[in-house]
Amino acid sequence: MADVEALLEQGWRPVPLRQFVLKIRSRCNLACDYCIIYEHADQTWRRQPRVMSAETVRQTARRIAEHAARHALPHVRIVLHGGEPLLAGPMGIGRIVGALREIVEDAGTEAEFTVQTNGTLLSPRMLHTLAEHGVRVGVSVDGDRQTHDAHRRTSSGSGSYDRVMAGLHRLSDQFPQLYAGLLCTIDPTRDPVAVYESLLPTRPPLIDFLLPHAHWGARPPGPSGAYGTWLAAVFDRWAGAPRKETSVRLLDELLHAVLGGRSRLDWVGLTRSVSAFVEADGGIHQNDALRTGHDGASATGLDVFRHSFDDVLLHPGFAARQSGRRLLAEQCLNCAELSVCGGGEYGHRYGPDGGYRRPTVYCADLLLLIRHIRRWVAGSAGRPQ
Numbered sequence: 001m002a003d004v005e006a007l008l009e010q011g012w013r014p015v016p017l018r019q020f021v022l023k024i025r026s027r028c029n030l031a032c033d034y035c036i037i038y039e040h041a042d043q044t045w046r047r048q049p050r051v052m053s054a055e056t057v058r059q060t061a062r063r064i065a066e067h068a069a070r071h072a073l074p075h076v077r078i079v080l081h082g083g084e085p086l087l088a089g090p091m092g093i094g095r096i097v098g099a100l101r102e103i104v105e106d107a108g109t110e111a112e113f114t115v116q117t118n119g120t121l122l123s124p125r126m127l128h129t130l131a132e133h134g135v136r137v138g139v140s141v142d143g144d145r146q147t148h149d150a151h152r153r154t155s156s157g158s159g160s161y162d163r164v165m166a167g168l169h170r171l172s173d174q175f176p177q178l179y180a181g182l183l184c185t186i187d188p189t190r191d192p193v194a195v196y197e198s199l200l201p202t203r204p205p206l207i208d209f210l211l212p213h214a215h216w217g218a219r220p221p222g223p224s225g226a227y228g229t230w231l232a233a234v235f236d237r238w239a240g241a242p243r244k245e246t247s248v249r250l251l252d253e254l255l256h257a258v259l260g261g262r263s264r265l266d267w268v269g270l271t272r273s274v275s276a277f278v279e280a281d282g283g284i285h286q287n288d289a290l291r292t293g294h295d296g297a298s299a300t301g302l303d304v305f306r307h308s309f310d311d312v313l314l315h316p317g318f319a320a321r322q323s324g325r326r327l328l329a330e331q332c333l334n335c336a337e338l339s340v341c342g343g344g345e346y347g348h349r350y351g352p353d354g355g356y357r358r359p360t361v362y363c364a365d366l367l368l369l370i371r372h373i374r375r376w377v378a379g380s381a382g383r384p385q
Helices: 004-009 054-070 085-106 124-132 145-149 161-174 192-202 226-239 249-258 288-292 309-313 316-321 363-381
Strands: 019-023 075-081 110-117 135-140 179-185 206-210 275-278 283-285 299-303
Touching (some): 004 316, 019 054, 054 085, 054 309, 075 085, 085 110, 124 135, 124 161, 192 226, 206 249, 226 363, 249 363, 299 309
Parallel strands (some): 019 075, 019 275, 075 110, 135 179, 179 206
Antiparallel strands (some): 283 299
């Protein structure tokens, strides 16, 4: 946690929030074995109402509009999340987006909407509703049938791949304008190139390969460096294609940073976090990645009924995620790849002593991947165009 008073005395100032993640449903129709919400140390979901009430939605919208007006933000991004947000049904989604848009946009700020879903409820009616309200769709899928169904199962233990792919093909074939991209959690025991290629047939505009949520007290499965090796193989296949098939966000941002740019992600580089999470009861939480640490790890004690999003900016946890190099481990400050790695995802730095001032548990993996990208850049500079 940050000492906010000390940071302010050093000249640090927070930047406004621009992304608001709303947990409109706190339960899910799948039982994925690695789920950050249900399968880790933080069990606050058990104390949440199943549904975000209409008044909580409207009060959240008022707080977003207030924050945007105070900071003259021309647009904000609102992500419908869960649990599984599409459990709200087409009518529920329409009411929620309508209420949010009315309040935020009537206050003069444009709102961009995305829903992050497991894909099982992307029925024709649901997709028509999402299109009507201009909601883009991100879908979680982990690769081919065997890879996906190894982890993303129903509560009865059956695989979800067929239902997910049916919805995903409806999305990509009939509503390509809504298709935001794919989230894919890495299983280092699976063939990386086969996983990458299995995701291409639906023509995703973006793929996010996610490191499984872990920390120094609950390390990721597999040997050190396994995830970096896996991602390096994807990088070679992706970068070596005759044309760019899709954006792989982590690889795009690392490549951009290696070339001297600044990452747009707050889990690589020194980019500040500009996201807040609102739970179904209106409580304001930090990033879900903290939930692996301990029960209540992401909670702030703040809520949309009693607190503004400006109050959030001065919460020690949020300040830490916006503090840049100030609260990094000594090992990170002395690392040649600091500007590219940035210490890694904040939640992945957690240790059993309760502290976050240490390198990410994926330090070896990120260094391996970054150095692999540097070698590729050096080699491509000498190749004829």
